[in-house]
Amino acid sequence: MPHESRHKVTVAIIGAGMAGLSCADRLQTLGFQVQVYEKSRGPSGRMSTRHGEGWSADHGAQYFTARDPVFIEALNTWIKAGVAADWNPRLFVYEGEQWRESHSSERRYVGVPAMNSPGQYQAKTISIEINQTIDQIYQQDGKWFLRSLENGDITKSFDCLVLAIPAPQSYALTKLVDHSIETIYSSVNMQGCWTVMARFSEKVDMPFDAAFINGEIISWISRNNSKPGRTGHETWTIHANPQWSQQWIELDKEEARKLILESAKKLGLNCQNAEISIHRWRYASGAINTEMGFILNETNKLSLCGDWLNGGRVEGAWLSGYKLANAMNNFAETNL
Ligand SMILES: Cc1cc2nc3c(=O)[nH]c(=O)nc-3n(C[C@H](O)[C@H](O)[C@H](O)COP(=O)(O)OP(=O)(O)OC[C@H]3O[C@@H](n4cnc5c(N)ncnc54)[C@H](O)[C@@H]3O)c2cc1C
Structure with a gap:
């Protein structure tokens, strides 16, 4: 037709x-x-991206990968339009209470200047x-x-x-x-995600820009300002792990924030002097087994x-x- x-x-x-x-x-x-x-x-x-006065933070998807040729074609138009770019963070992994640098060769992309820009x-x-x-x-x-x-x-x-x-x-x-x-x-077993955004008045001295965390309440930490096109205050996004988030999805926001920040402090990110926002994603991730x-x-x-x-x-x-x-x-x- x-x-x-x-x-x-x-x-x-x-x-x-x-x-x-x-x-x-x-x-x-x-x-x-x-x-x-x-x-x-x-x-x-x-x-998505949360914006405040002088700061912004990607509080949903942190980056994305591109493997299918049709999606790569779409991604290339976004890159050409200046709304997406490669992100090459110094990436660490925390496992068995030890830190190691990740040598993953995966290409990671983000929206520019914010995660919601391609949308x-x-x-x-x-x-x-x-x-x-x-x-x-x-x-x-x-x-x-x-x-x-x-x-x-x-x-x-x-x-x-x-x-x-x-x-x-x-x-x-x-x-x-x-x-x-x-x-x-x-x-489908959709799981939630508790997300904390921490704004600092100066650059935070951490050896990495992003880290996958295993065996803790937190599963991911990243420095938003390490992504291309980000301006404003130094902001870090902290995601609690899906199992913990789902188990405690009805927790009071103050209580969730306290537990997540304690976990971050244990990992070396002290947010005592940071301004904190917290977001509860009720449906963050999950998919049926058969695609x-x-x-x-x-x-x-x-x-x-x-x-x-x-x-x-x-x-x-x-x-x-x-x-x-x-x-x-x-x-x-x-x-x-
Ligand atoms: C915390 C977090 C971290 C993530 N990290 C990553 C990552 O690093 N990499 C990655 O690839 N993916 C990640 N994801 C997953 C990724 O964000 C999703 O897979 C993808 O964005 C889903 O797109 P979608 O269009 O299917 O759904 P959605 O993005 O959820 O879009 C659905 C839309 O429908 C709207 N809506 C819902 N109900 C109604 C209604 N009744 N009427 C009108 N509108 C409605 C919603 O407001 C929303 O805008 C993450 C997600 C979260 C939450």
Whole structure:
């Protein structure tokens, strides 16, 4: 089917993280009419950056890798546009209460000047309504209808609906409209992540820019200012490990902060004189065991994409959205 006739096919995408953005971008290229709804103030999802006065910190994804040629192609356009770059931190590993330098040759990339920059860049050409938390979806006479928490019923209706959100949030929306995916949700074990951001008035004397930590409450520490394009106060991001975070996800923020900072101090990062912010990620990581890539229900035209369907992580999320768009296009060729 030529692209012109596809202009009539309308698609709503819920979620403007990497998966939702790549799906939207690819569908538009293929000639679909796309509208994205995002509950927060901007795009990029868990690839995110917290900004304060004179400081910023990547508090979700810390870096990403690129292995698939299609994703590498997208990454190269971001690098060319100046919104992503290599990050070569002095990287240490803490294991068995010993420090060692990592000699991993893995190439690591980050958004520039902030982790959410590639998301913001992709969003420029996509129609996104922000501050719209979709809390109900239903299908009537073959069309999808949405309702948002903030604004009630959305007047437009759509031929196809894509959910590009974490599994537990996706389950909450689909449980009344599609039972065929329930068993898939139950195999996902999403884990939270307690994140502390510490701002210092001067450079901190540590032998590394980033470190993987084993056997402690903390699993990751990194100096944000070691990433390209970061200005402002010296800021460190500290992630508690997924198992500990999940076990203590309902902990009082003050208590979580205290325990994480004690662990950081033991590792040599004393945050006594730092200004501290803390963030609780309820759904940070997790994926189903078998990589399905995406889900496309050809009967009701409800689709799902996201990191949890494609191995987790930034690259998996982006590819999940991209592959879903291609599959929707193949389906449309013969059925719409
Ligand atoms: C602390 C942390 C550290 C991480 N570290 C790394 C790392 O180092 N490397 C790596 O590759 N990956 C890392 N990740 C994982 C990576 O961030 C994710 O795999 C990827 O960003 C997921 O993209 P996504 O589009 O699938 O989902 P998301 O980014 O979660 O996007 C979903 C979007 O949907 C929106 N949304 C949800 N519900 C609704 C609703 N009802 N209505 C409207 N909008 C809604 C959300 O606000 C969000 O913007 C990390 C994640 C966290 C949290």
